[in-house]
Amino acid sequence: MEGLNTVGLVEVLTLDGLDDVVRVLRDQGRKVIGPIVRDGVITHDEFDSVSELPHGWTEDQDGGRYRLVPTGTDEVFGFSSPSTSWKRYLYPERTLLIRARRDNGTVEVVQPQPDAPAVAFFGIRSCDLVALGILDRVFLDREATDPTYAARRSDVFIVAAACNRPGKTCFCASMDTGPTPRSGFDLSVRELHGDGRHEFLVEAGSERGTELLATIASRRATTADLDTAQALHGRAAASMGRRMDPQDPPLAALDPDHPRWDDVANRCLACGNCTMVCPTCFCNATEDSTNLTGTEAERWRVWDSCFSIDFSHLHGGSVRSTVKSRYRQWLLHKLVTWHDQFDVSGCVGCGRCITWCPVGIDLTAEITALATPQQSAGRKGVPS
Amino acid sequence: MTPRMYEVVARRDDLPDTVTLTLAPVDEQCPTPAIGQFNMLWAFGIGEAPISLAGFENGHLIHTIRRVGAVTNSLAASTTGDQIGVRGPYGTGWDLTRAAGRDVLVVAGGLGLAPVRPIITELFANRSSYGRAVLLVGARTPDALLYRDELEQWRGRLDIEVEVTVDSATPSWRGDVGVVTRLVERAPIDPENTTAFVCGPEVMMRFAAVSVVDRGVPAAEVMLSLERNMHCAIGHCGHCQLGPEFICKDGPVVPWPRVKPLLRVAER
Ligand SMILES: Cc1cc2nc3c(=O)[nH]c(=O)nc-3n(C[C@H](O)[C@H](O)[C@H](O)COP(=O)(O)OP(=O)(O)OC[C@H]3O[C@@H](n4cnc5c(N)ncnc54)[C@H](O)[C@@H]3O)c2cc1C
Numbered sequence: 073m074e075g076l077n078t079v080g081l082v083e084v085l086t087l088d089g090l091d092d093v094v095r096v097l098r099d100q101g102r103k104v105i106g107p108i109v110r111d112g113v114i115t116h117d118e119f120d121s122v123s124e125l126p127h128g129w130t131e132d133q134d135g136g137r138y139r140l141v142p143t144g145t146d147e148v149f150g151f152s153s154p155s156t157s158w159k160r161y162l163y164p165e166r167t168l169l170i171r172a173r174r175d176n177g178t179v180e181v182v183q184p185q186p187d188a189p190a191v192a193f194f195g196i197r198s199c200d201l202v203a204l205g206i207l208d209r210v211f212l213d214r215e216a217t218d219p220t221y222a223a224r225r226s227d228v229f230i231v232a233a234a235c236n237r238p239g240k241t242c243f244c245a246s247m248d249t250g251p252t253p254r255s256g257f258d259l260s261v262r263e264l265h266g267d268g269r270h271e272f273l274v275e276a277g278s279e280r281g282t283e284l285l286a287t288i289a290s291r292r293a294t295t296a297d298l299d300t301a302q303a304l305h306g307r308a309a310a311s312m313g314r315r316m317d318p319q320d321p322p323l324a325a326l327d328p329d330h331p332r333w334d335d336v337a338n339r340c341l342a343c344g345n346c347t348m349v350c351p352t353c354f355c356n357a358t359e360d361s362t363n364l365t366g367t368e369a370e371r372w373r374v375w376d377s378c379f380s381i382d383f384s385h386l387h388g389g390s391v392r393s394t395v396k397s398r399y400r401q402w403l404l405h406k407l408v409t410w411h412d413q414f415d416v417s418g419c420v421g422c423g424r425c426i427t428w429c430p431v432g433i434d435l436t437a438e439i440t441a442l443a444t445p446q447q448s449a450g451r452k453g454v455p456s
Numbered sequence: 457m458t459p460r461m462y463e464v465v466a467r468r469d470d471l472p473d474t475v476t477l478t479l480a481p482v483d484e485q486c487p488t489p490a491i492g493q494f495n496m497l498w499a500f501g502i503g504e505a506p507i508s509l510a511g512f513e514n515g516h517l518i519h520t521i522r523r524v525g526a527v528t529n530s531l532a533a534s535t536t537g538d539q540i541g542v543r544g545p546y547g548t549g550w551d552l553t554r555a556a557g558r559d560v561l562v563v564a565g566g567l568g569l570a571p572v573r574p575i576i577t578e579l580f581a582n583r584s585s586y587g588r589a590v591l592l593v594g595a596r597t598p599d600a601l602l603y604r605d606e607l608e609q610w611r612g613r614l615d616i617e618v619e620v621t622v623d624s625a626t627p628s629w630r631g632d633v634g635v636v637t638r639l640v641e642r643a644p645i646d647p648e649n650t651t652a653f654v655c656g657p658e659v660m661m662r663f664a665a666v667s668v669v670d671r672g673v674p675a676a677e678v679m680l681s682l683e684r685n686m687h688c689a690i691g692h693c694g695h696c697q698l699g700p701e702f703i704c705k706d707g708p709v710v711p712w713p714r715v716k717p718l719l720r721v722a723e724r
């Protein structure tokens with residue numbers, strides 16, 4: 073059964089039962105982070121009870137467009153991938169790498185202990201969950217493990233949430249990354265809503281998930297519940313706003329000199345929004361600073377973007393000085409060279425880069441155009 | 457990502473903008489580097505720069521640094537007794553084992569002589585393990601020629617052929633004038649039985665690799681040391697990418713056939 077590992081405990085909870093899950097996680101001393109409405113968007117932050125989740129809200133997303141829209145229902149998970157990804161909780165925007173002190177020419181360097189609060193991710197979507205597994209391949213590399221990421225990642229309790237209402241920019245079904253979480257969670261929730269019913273099918277995916285679920289007042293899931301969940305999955309998978317077929321034609325064969333690269337470069341502002349919102353983009357820069365007297369120094373790691381001209385700076389000029397080459401680097405990295413580096417695609421189909429691009433550049437449309445041999449790509453200048 | 461502190465125990469001014477520092481560990485030392493690898497050198501409070509190993513003697517790191525910006529200016533300003541942070545060694549090295557029993561052709565342009573210097577040291581240390589040895593050096597002008605004294609010494613030896621050329625000569629220059637690829641054409645090697653190591657500006661390396669292969673050296677026996685922007689040196693920051701390669705860990709030394717198609721695309 074798609075998305076359901078029926079070996080684990082599968083239970084049906086009420087809204088109160090779901091709130092009990094949050095309470096138990098908080099009682100474990102965890103900061104529970106989940107989707108909340110703030111400043112006109114759904115974002116993530118710490119919350120205390122499920123009443124703070126975006127009840128009755130969904131997102132209208134499209135190229136360069138995001139609006140909160142009421143569903144007219146009391147659905148808790150009636151939206152798709154929120155504006156922000158979860159990477160910042162494991163890989164913060166700024167991380168202190170070292171602190172140093174210089175005294176009479178002698179330098180002492182201290183590597184700070186990673187700051188790793190106990191957290192739970194509540195309501196993480198399938199695409200974003202797959203994205204965490206992709207970031208793991210970068211930062212948990214056996215030969216170079218990032219201490220902050222490793223410390224935070226090892227203990228995070230994951231309550232995933234299946235999508236019932238994919239957005240217009242979603243294409244996880246075609247990337248085989250959703251809409252129902254398949255693995256990597258402690259608990260996975262599917263909201264069963266409609267016909268006067270409001271319940272949550274909860275599946276345990278780990279031992280500690282099973283243990284937690286066993287403490288919550290619930291009833292055993294019936295075959296009918298599972299059938300409903302399966303039908304919801306099918307409906308969600310069929311209602312993706314976009315699609316990208318990663319196999320046909322093989323993306324590795326994309327022409328680096330295709331005229332479409334010039335075309336997209338004319339539209340792209342090289343603002344880097346797409347890389348900031350992407351749940352898998354990991355690039356960063358290190359920045360050093362000192363106090364005024366030059367006795368104390370710090371080095372911070374900060375998120376960086378391949379869209380900046382300095383990113384590829386070398387003495388004598390940047391390797392990628394044109395927007396064309398930078399957009400190409402980003403897209404080919406996501407969809408082609410990521411496979412060579414990490415045996416997986418760098419794109420999970422969350423659609424955020426489409427939504428948050430100020431000019432609405434849509435990678436699925438770019439790929440379609442780029443996959444068309446250049447002689448026949450006669451639609452110059454017109455974004456499809 | 458935490459540097460270990462080293463002390464500058466010797467400093468030599470090579471050129472107006474280039475110095476060579478000898479570094480000794482203050483405390484714990486970094487793992488032993490392989491030739492061709494690089495270290496991240498840290499100037500306190502300023503930043504880090506990837507700098508190739510120009511030598512490793514008695515546990516001392518030798519680095520040749522050209523001043524081009526904030527970090528290299530600060531590093532190059534260090535004098536004896538100053539402390540510099542070191543992270544490393546990183547990256548792939550020059551694989552001399554593949555050259556055993558073969559002729560060795562080393563082609564260096566400009567500052568590229570620094571990273572290949574340990575190859576020459578190794579050749580002399582185990583001279584009988586290799587066939588003929590040829591070092592071709594190119595510089596912009598005679599005044600920009602690195603390691604002049606050492607080149608003079610090497611030139612005096614019978615077990616290595618050293619040729620130097622400059623792009624533009626001064627009146628006192630008696631050597632060759634022209635690009636280093638011209639020297640490749642007449643290098644005394646048995647091409648099929650040669651392994652080549654190339655380091656210099658990227659354009660020079662591309663031309664050199666092509667002419668070495670044109671001479672008949674198997675493409676897979678041509679090694680290049682590439683330069684890219686680097687912040688982390690451990691595959692986490694993304695800055696050094698060239699197509700699928702992270703130059704900090706899949707390089708800097710790469711076989712020519714692997715990067716040839718990538719370097720052919722402008723701004724890749
Ligand atoms: C593998 C490797 C080996 C090298 N070996 C040597 C060597 O032996 N001797 C030598 O003199 N130089 C070497 N370089 C080049 C040297 O690393 C750069 O010249 C140096 O990083 C420039 O830093 P800067 O701040 O002094 O200069 P700027 O050009 O002013 O740099 C400005 C900013 O750009 C960034 N930047 C510029 N170039 C690089 C770079 N390559 N990597 C990361 N950031 C960069 C820095 O963050 C800096 O803050 C090597 C480079 C690589 C990749």
Ligand code: SF4
Nearest residue numbers: 350419420422423425
């Ligand atoms: S590339 Fe775009 S759609 Fe793909 S994972 Fe990143 S933000 Fe989401």
Ligand code: SF4
Nearest residue numbers: 340341343344346429
């Ligand atoms: S594709 Fe869009 S979001 Fe990304 S850099 Fe270009 S303008 Fe910004």
Ligand code: FES
Nearest residue numbers: 689691693694704
């Ligand atoms: S230098 Fe950071 S990934 Fe290579």
